[in-house]
Amino acid sequence: MKCPYCLKEVPENAVKCAYCGEWLIPEAKYIFQFTPRSATRIILLWILSCGFYLFYWFYWNWKWINFYKKTNLNALFRTLGLLIPILNICLMAGQLGRIRKFAKDAGIEPTFTVGWTVLGIIVFSNLCYLFLPIHPAISGVCAFLALYPLLDVQSTLNMLWEKNKRFGKEMFQSPITMGEILSIIIGIFSVIIVVSIAGSIK
Numbered sequence: 254m255k256c257p258y259c260l261k262e263v264p265e266n267a268v269k270c271a272y273c274g275e276w277l278i279p280e281a282k283y284i285f286q287f288t289p290r291s292a293t294r295i296i297l298l299w300i301l302s303c304g305f306y307l308f309y310w311f312y313w314n315w316k317w318i319n320f321y322k323k324t325n326l327n328a329l330f331r332t333l334g335l336l337i338p339i340l341n342i343c344l345m346a347g348q349l350g351r352i353r354k355f356a357k358d359a360g361i362e363p364t365f366t367v368g369w370t371v372l373g374i375i376v377f378s379n380l381c382y383l384f385l386p387i388h389p390a391i392s393g394v395c396a397f398l399a400l401y402p403l404l405d406v407q408s409t410l411n412m413l414w415e416k417n418k419r420f421g422k423e424m425f426q427s428p429i430t431m432g433e434i435l436s437i438i439i440g441i442f443s444v445i446i447v448v449s450i451a452g453s454i455k
């Protein structure tokens with residue numbers, strides 16, 4: 254077949270044009286950009302971005318939910334809302350509920366429940382803040398335990414994308430995206446700012 258953008262000959266069923274780099278299947282842009290991710294990749298990005306990656310994770314889930322469900326939910330506001338107590342519980346539950354339904358509609362039994370996932374994130378992230386000034390090591394363990402429930406959600410998502418036979422194993426090896434790099438940079442900068450503000454108060 255011919256690439257509709259640069260008109261060069263590309264293999265049948267090609268997902269991305271090797272010449273001009275355009276996505277030949279619109280949904281592939283969304284799937285490759287973010288959704289199929291190994292647990293190792295998420296943990297690494299989470300560490301490198303000092304936790305900020307999770308905001309990006311929620312952000313991109315809204316993006317593909319909008320894409321597939323043809324909805325127009327504001328991904329940015331729904332991500333920033335995660336900083337507001339109580340509202341963040343509603344926003345997380347809203348997204349996780351949609352992911353569960355999405356999986357069930359595709360014939361996949363979700364590997365997580367909304368209630369336990371949200372509870373785990375809230376309890377352990379609060380313990381993380383609580384222990385931070387007194388015991389940083391325990392605080393770090395709590396931070397990881399807050400991340401852990403989301404790895405379960407990701408494994409459901411991975412099953413979902415894997416079921417889409419148009420995309421092979423290579424989607425798990427997609428190179429680091431611009432958004433992932435940005436989340437690392439923003440995460441590190443936020444920590445520097447918070448640490449320097451805390452230092453100047455003392």
Ligand SMILES: [Zn+2]
Pocket residue numbers: 256257258259260261270271272273274275
């Ligand atoms: Zn092309």
